[in-house]
Amino acid sequence: MPGHPSASERRQSVRTGVVWDGLQGVLDAPVAFQERQAHIIDIGGGTGGFAVPLAELGHRVRVIDPSPDALASLDRRAAERGVGDRVTGQQGDLSDLSEVVEADSADLVLCHGVLEVVDDPAAALQQISSVLRSGGHLSLLVAQRHAAVVARAMAGHFQAARELLDGDAQASGRGHRFTQQEVSGLLADAGFEVTLVQAVRVFADLVPGSLLDLEPGAAASLVELERAVASRPEYLPLATQLHVLARA
Numbered sequence: 431m432p433g434h435p436s437a438s439e440r441r442q443s444v445r446t447g448v449v450w451d452g453l454q455g456v457l458d459a460p461v462a463f464q465e466r467q468a469h470i471i472d473i474g475g476g477t478g479g480f481a482v483p484l485a486e487l488g489h490r491v492r493v494i495d496p497s498p499d500a501l502a503s504l505d506r507r508a509a510e511r512g513v514g515d516r517v518t519g520q521q522g523d524l525s526d527l528s529e530v531v532e533a534d535s536a537d538l539v540l541c542h543g544v545l546e547v548v549d550d551p552a553a554a555l556q557q558i559s560s561v562l563r564s565g566g567h568l569s570l571l572v573a574q575r576h577a578a579v580v581a582r583a584m585a586g587h588f589q590a591a592r593e594l595l596d597g598d599a600q601a602s603g604r605g606h607r608f609t610q611q612e613v614s615g616l617l618a619d620a621g622f623e624v625t626l627v628q629a630v631r632v633f634a635d636l637v638p639g640s641l642l643d644l645e646p647g648a649a650a651s652l653v654e655l656e657r658a659v660a661s662r663p664e665y666l667p668l669a670t671q672l673h674v675l676a677r678a
């Protein structure tokens with residue numbers, strides 16, 4: 431059926447719907463940008479899952495990613511969607527940011543799933559702050575520690591769960607995991623004002639993918655449930671990820 435979302439698209443909507451809601455609030459704010467088009471930097475944006483839809487909204491997006499294969503896929507996707515003139519890719523990572531992006535030039539920086547793998551998260555946030563204009567916004571998506579502890583315990587990895595409970599990055603196998611308090615402290619130290627904290631993927635990782643694929647309307651209902659709990663502080667410790675919006 432034309433226009434019917436694929437199984438992968440339904441799963442993606444469940445995982446990112448809350449994040450898009452937060453971004454839309456920033457983009458739709460009155461007098462949000464000096465020009466109608468926002469200048470957006472997407473760090474680690476890969477194949478353009480966020481960059482291309484943002485370009486379709488009329489914004490200019492620059493993706494910085496270490497993978498040449500991902501950037502090639504980004505170029506193809508942007509061209510296929512007719513926004514190749516508004517999306518550019520550049521090989522690099524967060525440590526290169528101040529060298530490849532002009533200071534005080536970005537309206538919005540996306541840093542999704544990147545802060546976990548840098549050696550010094552505090553220094554990384556300082557780098558991001560340096561390229562944002564005054565009043566510009568950061569969209570930060572990070573893995574949340576409490577949910578990671580539970581996931582490891584449920585999988586039978588009790589020692590890893592115990593180590594991660596105390597903040598041992600090595601126990602996660604994938605770098606840093608953050609609590610809301612840690613993220614808020616890091617952002618404050620870097621000169622950011624937190625404007626929104628959202629719980630992301632509270633239920634999405636617990637629901638069998640087969641249910642979303644086979645049950646009509648299940649994905650849409652789950653997205654609505656995720657939205658309903660995203661701003662409730664009691665659900666933040668249960669979320670796989672935290673989405674934080676902050677102003678420079």
